[in-house]
Amino acid sequence: MTELLVKNANVILLWVGAICTLGLYSVLYKENRLYRIFEHLFLGLATGYLVAQTWTDVLLPKWWKPMWDEGRWYFIFIGVFGSFYYFIFSQKHSWISRIIIGFFLGVASGQAFQAYANDYWPQIPSSFKPVIPHPETQITVAGKVTKIAELTTAGAINNLIFMVIVFCVMMYFFFSFEQKNPVIKNSAKLGRWMMMFTFGAIFGATIMARLALLIDRIDYLLNEFGTAAFGQGSGATTVFGILLVLMAIVLYLALKKDKESPDEGV
Amino acid sequence: MNILRLLQTVDRRVIYVLLMLSVTIPFFLPIRLPMKVSPATQAFYNAVEELKPGDFVLLSVDWEAGTRGENGPQTEAVVTHLMRKKCRFAMLSFQPQGPKISQLIVDRLAKEYGYRDGIDWVNWGYRVDAKNYLKGFVQDVPGVIKTTTKGEPVANLEVMKGIKTAKDINLIINVTPSNIYATYIQFVAGAKKIPMVVAPTSVIVPEVFNYLDSKQIVGMMPGLPGAGEYESLLGTNTKVTRFANSASFAHLLIIFFIILGNIAMVMERRQRAQSGGNA
Numbered sequence: 001m002t003e004l005l006v007k008n009a010n011v012i013l014l015w016v017g018a019i020c021t022l023g024l025y026s027v028l029y030k031e032n033r034l035y036r037i038f039e040h041l042f043l044g045l046a047t048g049y050l051v052a053q054t055w056t057d058v059l060l061p062k063w064w065k066p067m068w069d070e071g072r073w074y075f076i077f078i079g080v081f082g083s084f085y086y087f088i089f090s091q092k093h094s095w096i097s098r099i100i101i102g103f104f105l106g107v108a109s110g111q112a113f114q115a116y117a118n119d120y121w122p123q124i125p126s127s128f129k130p131v132i133p134h135p136e137t138q139i140t141v142a143g144k145v146t147k148i149a150e151l152t153t154a155g156a157i158n159n160l161i162f163m164v165i166v167f168c169v170m171m172y173f174f175f176s177f178e179q180k181n182p183v184i185k186n187s188a189k190l191g192r193w194m195m196m197f198t199f200g201a202i203f204g205a206t207i208m209a210r211l212a213l214l215i216d217r218i219d220y221l222l223n224e225f226g227t228a229a230f231g232q233g234s235g236a237t238t239v240f241g242i243l244l245v246l247m248a249i250v251l252y253l254a255l256k257k258d259k260e261s262p263d264e265g266v
Numbered sequence: 267m268n269i270l271r272l273l274q275t276v277d278r279r280v281i282y283v284l285l286m287l288s289v290t291i292p293f294f295l296p297i298r299l300p301m302k303v304s305p306a307t308q309a310f311y312n313a314v315e316e317l318k319p320g321d322f323v324l325l326s327v328d329w330e331a332g333t334r335g336e337n338g339p340q341t342e343a344v345v346t347h348l349m350r351k352k353c354r355f356a357m358l359s360f361q362p363q364g365p366k367i368s369q370l371i372v373d374r375l376a377k378e379y380g381y382r383d384g385i386d387w388v389n390w391g392y393r394v395d396a397k398n399y400l401k402g403f404v405q406d407v408p409g410v411i412k413t414t415t416k417g418e419p420v421a422n423l424e425v426m427k428g429i430k431t432a433k434d435i436n437l438i439i440n441v442t443p444s445n446i447y448a449t450y451i452q453f454v455a456g457a458k459k460i461p462m463v464v465a466p467t468s469v470i471v472p473e474v475f476n477y478l479d480s481k482q483i484v485g486m487m488p489g490l491p492g493a494g495e496y497e498s499l500l501g502t503n504t505k506v507t508r509f510a511n512s513a514s515f516a517h518l519l520i521i522f523f524i525i526l527g528n529i530a531m532v533m534e535r536r537q538r539a540q541s542g543g544n545a
Contacts, residue, residue: 028282046330046363053362057392061413111397111453118456119448126480202472205489207520208513209336209443209468211289212490215512216335218289219505240290247283254279 011228018225021217022246029250127166129159165194270537273530281523288519292511299514301507306478307495310463310485313437314344319352321436322429326450327368328361333443333467339493339506340465341441342371347500349379353436354425358390358411360399360446365391365415368441384414385424391415396446400453404432432458443467447474451482465492 005012023038067075087096136150151159168191171184179185221243226235303311317323325344329337348355357372359365369389372381381387390411393399402410407429408421420426428434432454440447440462447464455462461484466474468489477483487496494510497503 029279050362053392054394057365057415058394061417107398111401114457115397115449115452118452122456122482123476123480198472202469205468205471208491208517209333209489211513211516212468212509213333213335214285215289215490215509215516216338218286218293218512219509222290222293223505236293240294243286243290247286250279251283254277 014225014228018221018229021221025217029253127162129162131156131160131163165191167191169194270530270534273526274534276523284519285516288515289512292515293508295511297511298507299511301494301498301510303495303499304488304492306475306486306488307492307499308485309478310465310487310492311347311496311499313461313463313485314347314351314353314439317348317351317353317436321351321353322434323348323353323355324435324438325355325357325368326438326440326442326446327357327359327364328440328442328444328446329359329367329467330361330363331367334367335509336467336490336493337441337443337465338367338371339490339504339509340487340496341368342375342504343493343496343500343502343506344439344441344465344487345372345375346379346502347496349375349381350500352386354386356388356390356411356425359392360394360396362392365389369415384418388420388423388425389415390420396449397453400449404454404458407431407434432460435460438462439465441465443469445470445473447477447483451477456482463487 020038020041023034024042026032027035063075063078066072081100084096084100087093130151133151133153133156134148137148139146139148168187170191171179172188172191172195174184174188179188222236222239226237226239229235230238314323325341325348327337327341329341345355357365357368359368372387372389375381376383376387383389391414399410408419408426411420414420414423438450438455438460440450442464443466447462447466450462454460462482463485464474464477464483465487466489468491471486471488474483474486474488478486487493490506490509490513494506497506
């Protein structure tokens with residue numbers, strides 16, 4: 001039995017993957033127990049994997065082995081200190097957890113300075129862009145020669161649009177005074193429109209990302225699973241046939257229900 | 267129910283079925299839609315292309331099975347390029363599944379390009395607490411990494427020859443669906459002036475553009491389309507090209523439904539207005 005399982009491990013894995021994929025997609029028809037089973041299965045697997053990886057890749061080589069095998073007995077205090085977190089579950093002793101939380105809050109606050117400086121400061125000068133076209137030039141400052149790349153008319157227009165948008169969006173976030181002046185009021189309004197465009201772009205990108213995940217799953221079912229389960233030539237076609245049947249059932253049930261209660265829609 | 271109302275209340279499962287068909291059918295069609303390489307992907311490609319054989323690259327694979335559809339092809343494209351350029355590279359991840367799932371890709375490509383584990387590349391594995399970890403990492407790479415996924419001390423490996431601090435790294439590549447790239451910019455790439463490129467999922471592409479514009483990163487491979495563009499630069503033709511066809515058809519379907527639903531809504535409002543607003 002074990003030999004059989006080991007021999008066919010790859011095919012079994014692909015079958016399990018296909019069943020799990022279809023089980024999870026069953027939620028597209030409606031919430032159901034099969035979906036719940038697979039959802040919990042995935043959550044459990046991911047959590048278990050996280051615990052195992054944290055032990056094998058982090059705690060074992062960096063804490064347990066040095067403490068146990070290399071004689072660094074004082075590493076025990078790291079474990080004791082870290083376990084303070086778990087006192088958060090005790091009503092009586094939850095104050096102990098605040099010690100370690102406070103410690104890491106301090107560390108994070110200190111790091112935030114460096115993080116902020118390296119993250120945002122370089123973006124401030126890069127927001128100041130030239131808006132007048134010019135050929136490639138060289139400037140010398142304190143004996144150091146710097147080459148400035150050519151700025152074409154198209155590039156200058158691009159920069160101008162960028163500068164106007166930065167200005168308008170910043171205007172929108174001026175809440176310290178009432179925006180009565182028509183210039184400020186209208187530029188803030190334009191800024192709000194620009195932000196709406198950005199949110200639209202982000203939403204569009206999100207759809208694109210989700211579709212990529214669907215496409216990957218379809219590729220898995222048609223090509224990886226299809227080839228392993230039904231052979232190289234006809235595997236993808238067979239799986240496509242199965243998917244068509246499943247889709248037809250979903251459509252039939254959906255439209256049947258729609259006729260019974262016509263007001264239920266999107 | 268009139269047609270305008272029907273168009274706005276199409277059962278979501280009908281749309282799902284049409285979407286599924288629009289994604290699946292292109293897999294069987296022999297067409298290949300043209301692919302135009304974006305400046306961001308071209309810059310990413312150039313950054314890898316400029317590396318010399320033996321240069322050391324940190325490949326941070328901070329993704330899990332959930333985003334395999336985008337990050338998988340991105341990792342595959344960039345590893346192929348690194349192997350063609352004969353660069354040394356190390357994989358590191360702050361996501362538990364990252365090292366294992368990426369190793370499957372590297373193992374497959376390593377056979378093709380003759381890459382040897384420990385000599386040409388190494389898997390450092392999964393680590394926690396990116397900020398604190400990277401703070402130490404920049405000062406002493408082998409001292410902080412300590413061991414590989416196989417439990418071998420990294421300091422003894424041939425691939426790690428000459429790698430003492432983060433400054434010895436020639437390029438940082440981050441494949442990610444999260445903002446871990448910002449942590450790399452804050453504590454490694456920005457702090458030590460190490461060139462960095464990012465391969466994000468499509469969701470976070472708009473925010474990564476800020477860092478590209480300010481030159482905090484030198485290139486970006488935007489999601490699945492970026493992976494397709496990168497493949498066209500490499501001259502490889504794997505499944506990503508098929509993926510791009512499916513994505514294009516699905517996008518057309520979504521756009522069609524958005525336009526249809528909005529036309530129906532506008533027309534229905536007009537009808538209501540004409541009939542005295544009673545609806």
